[in-house]
Amino acid sequence: MTSKKKEKYQLIVEAALKVIAEHGYHNAQVSRIAKEAGVADGTIYLYFKNKEDILISVFREKLGELIGRFHSSISESPTAEEAIRRMCRIHYSELENNVPLAYVTQIELRQSNLELRHAIGDVVKTYIHLIEQVLRRGVEEGSFRPDLDVKLTRLLLFGAMDEAVTSWLISGRKYSLSDQVEGTVEFFLRGLKA
Amino acid sequence: MTSKKKEKYQLIVEAALKVIAEHGYHNAQVSRIAKEAGVADGTIYLYFKNKEDILISVFREKLGELIGRFHSSISESPTAEEAIRRMCRIHYSELENNVPLAYVTQIELRQSNLELRHAIGDVVKTYIHLIEQVLRRGVEEGSFRPDLDVKLTRLLLFGAMDEAVTSWLISGRKYSLSDQVEGTVEFFLRGLKA
Amino acid sequence: MTSKKKEKYQLIVEAALKVIAEHGYHNAQVSRIAKEAGVADGTIYLYFKNKEDILISVFREKLGELIGRFHSSISESPTAEEAIRRMCRIHYSELENNVPLAYVTQIELRQSNLELRHAIGDVVKTYIHLIEQVLRRGVEEGSFRPDLDVKLTRLLLFGAMDEAVTSWLISGRKYSLSDQVEGTVEFFLRGLKA
Amino acid sequence: MTSKKKEKYQLIVEAALKVIAEHGYHNAQVSRIAKEAGVADGTIYLYFKNKEDILISVFREKLGELIGRFHSSISESPTAEEAIRRMCRIHYSELENNVPLAYVTQIELRQSNLELRHAIGDVVKTYIHLIEQVLRRGVEEGSFRPDLDVKLTRLLLFGAMDEAVTSWLISGRKYSLSDQVEGTVEFFLRGLKA
């Protein structure tokens, strides 16, 4: 039963992602998500508190996976410098290879109300903490500037990458996002290095 | 008469800014804006095509002023390096000194629909072009790296500052944003310098 | 379930007829119709596309019944002359015996917009085609003039009866409409007979 | 001054006719009529009580002229039969030669509310009385049936002609309305003659 419950929960999350990606946030009615998931409207409310809860779950589930990948990749990196490089590579390539997810997280879900944005903030915070860890490691290793303001810099890195992805999407994905990894990392490392 | 017309237009724009800042984008009903401006609902439509037109105007008017200040300040800078410094200082201090504006531009208006977001995008684009100009100037001056990818870097700079401001707001403005200018500029210039 | 759905559909159509008859076309708000039908406003839209769709349905449903009665009565008539007589009798008596329907079809629904009027026109067209058939039959039977312009005459008959009904309504129904059948038919037949 | 007043009054009536003919009843806003007439919105209310008053005036003024023409033509007719013929000829030809007027009176103004329809009814009543006079004359002359129900028949004649005109308009005026005079009169006279 628990696994079945999980299954339907996942079914609805996937359906929500697909519907938002296809029709946009403002056309992602609960009934549409239910239809896409192959369940009745009312069934949604057996698994989610309300509509917002679905959207938060989409973000948490999908970005959770992404952040998991960061974690393992980063912890395996021999140096902080390499960790920064891998982080950016994963950030760009994962979103480039999953356009619907990119579209939903970068564009659509940002049109949501404050409560959802706070929830999204929590997920993003996890990622930002991860960046911070890498920065601290770099300082400790001696490869990054000892006077680095890690609290500030973690935001600058995240904001920079985030904007790079959003611009790539809005431009219509006319160029390769992965090709921007080198330029981005070069800029970051010069700013970070001791 | 023209000045009176201008007055009422401005009155409504200011009212909209205030209402969105106080009640949030999704609670900024036209009737509420009208009430705040001290005019009848119908009067709004003598000055604006529709609700969206009000919001776009808020953005354009308010950010227009801001970008104007960037322009003059940057063109007067003796060096590209100094231009970057001034740009970041204005970006942070202007928003820090106008919290409602910061709140509306960073948080509330991003919840809007696609058409408004496109309009906002146009204003932001102006700013990003300005950043690009500074970068080119720095390369020409020889103070910035000759191999700098200006198309990419302008986004990284904008995204980094944008995120710094948003985080400061969401944190509840518990610290000084202006105090972050030095750290930000230090990071940028190391990444840019030849 | 199907019958229940039918029931609610009919409930709303009847409510609309009653509301329009009582309050007039311009005061027949959707919320009023919903209230009269004993359903929520939103329920209306489970059965009708929009307000206009309700009104068209009122016309179609109600006049559809009427025209059905014409059909059977006319086809059973032994002669075209008798068909004309029955047609007029049904036309007058049915509307005389259903004043709300008469009021709505003759007065209120004619105040509607073009799209609805077109829809109404389609229903009326059916009736006019029926008249035409009777006229052709009379010509074939030899009882009506062989040189009769059926395309024109069908309009004259319909217009004449329509005006007789409307005048009777506007006069406040101070006289019997059924009593006018003889005079009307007499006039028609003299105009038609060979 | 009186003539000037009359002038502006006429100006507005003509403008209203034109606007309704061009844009339809539901798009004939007061401000549009004012613009067409070359006066300010407020000026309208110096000459008319309200919007309805304008529309009633359009009908009264324009149909008044028409009925005046009926009057003279009919009174000059040597026989009642000829009067019927002339009446129908004028009815059809005047409207055929003034399509905007036909369109406004037959289609657009009928979408109006009850009060206006009552006012229109008054104008039409004048016409119907005229028809009645002709019928009485025919009976007195002995050319029309002595048992003719004039109260009823006047409606039948008016309704028949009215429908003929409306159908011609709705059909897109693909045929000549004047060509229908003979068929119409033939039908009428057979119905009327002793």
Next chain:
DNA sequence: TATGAATGAGCGTTCATTCAT
């Protein structure tokens, strides 16, 4: 007389959520 900026009442429709089955 004439203006036209300002008014504000009025309404069709959507959709997240509920609940009887």
Next chain:
DNA sequence: AATGAATGAACGCTCATTCAT
């Protein structure tokens, strides 16, 4: 657990009319 018919609150916009100038 699952259904889906029913709910009803919420809101942008139009336009006839007014009135200060």
